[in-house]
Amino acid sequence: MDDDNYDSLSPEDRKIRDAQDRVRENEEQASLPYKWTQELGEVDVTVPVPKGTRGKDLTISIQRKKLSVGLKGKDKILDGELCREIKIEDSTWTLEDNQLVLIHLEKLNKQQWWENVLTHHPKIDTRKIEPADSKLSDLDGETRGMVEKMMFDNQQKQMGKPTSDEIKKQEALAKFMAAHPEMDFSNAKIS
Template sequence: MSSSEQDYEKMTPKEKEQYDKLQKEKEDAEQAQLPYKWKQTLQDVDITIPVPAGTRGKALDVVIKKKLIKVGLKGQPPILEGELCKDVKVEDSTWTIEDQKEVLVHLEKVNQMTWWEHVVTSAPKINTKAIQPENSKLEDLDGDTRAMVEKMMFDQRQKAMNQPSSDEQKKQDMFKKFQQQHPEMDQGENELINNSIDGIWQKD
């Protein structure tokens, strides 16, 4: 845990609420200053970039690579340019111009189990821990992926509350069950069994 996380944990609930509010206001102000708007799910990122009214596709210079993006008007400085937060699937990423006034860019994530902190690494970061699970469209995921995402979200919430992760909880439950089945075990033997469970868990 970093020193800032430790400081946060020491705050009272009221102090945490105030801190979170200030951080959100700061984040919103930083995002509002960007020359584009963006949103994401675990699978993709959608970016909306305003351009002068009447702009046609042939007047645009758009480049989408695995870890790079550039969007702008030909002969002018790019509106959006830089190294992407994470890799994208170039073949599944697209762009289009809408009503000759907005460029819509769709980026398909390679790693569909992580939230992006920003579109390009030079931009201000958002707090991905504050993203709500429903934004991920869990109902659109297949069974295994959905279970993995729900586990990830649960572990994230548990960490925020300084509680054990789902794996740690299962390990604790396993050890308690063993203790109940073998009440004759002394403390030394219990520690030995607990360490053995640790070893088995790490191998899995």
């Protein structure tokens, strides 16, 4: 895609170009000997193999920056350099129903979309990826707590009310004042 030319297109022409690019991309991806999906932290590759294939019939190599899948004594189904580095210890493969090899690759950089699985295969436009909506319930406890606190504080600020930290300070000050009635706080500056 010629980005300079794209920027000068009208919104209608961009829609047409995007649709054409999507069709081309889908055709290119469909012609690969595997299907793949990704999330920010992982890539899953599905490789069809002849029905009845057993694990011992396969030669599979998962390396930090390389991947190959094949059947013993035959040409490799896929073989090449990975688009980005992976965590080998967290990447796995399984054989499903003796006809599908499922490969799970854990990305080293969990903040980057992959353009392709193997560098010599057609690329996708990562700017057009629309990540699946994540739900608060999908987050681990600590992250969820931070997000909920941020949401609460944002809501409070919009309504002109104190944030959770400001509420804690006010409560601590009120406790201190109650515990020390002998002190005069009339001239204290409280911020």
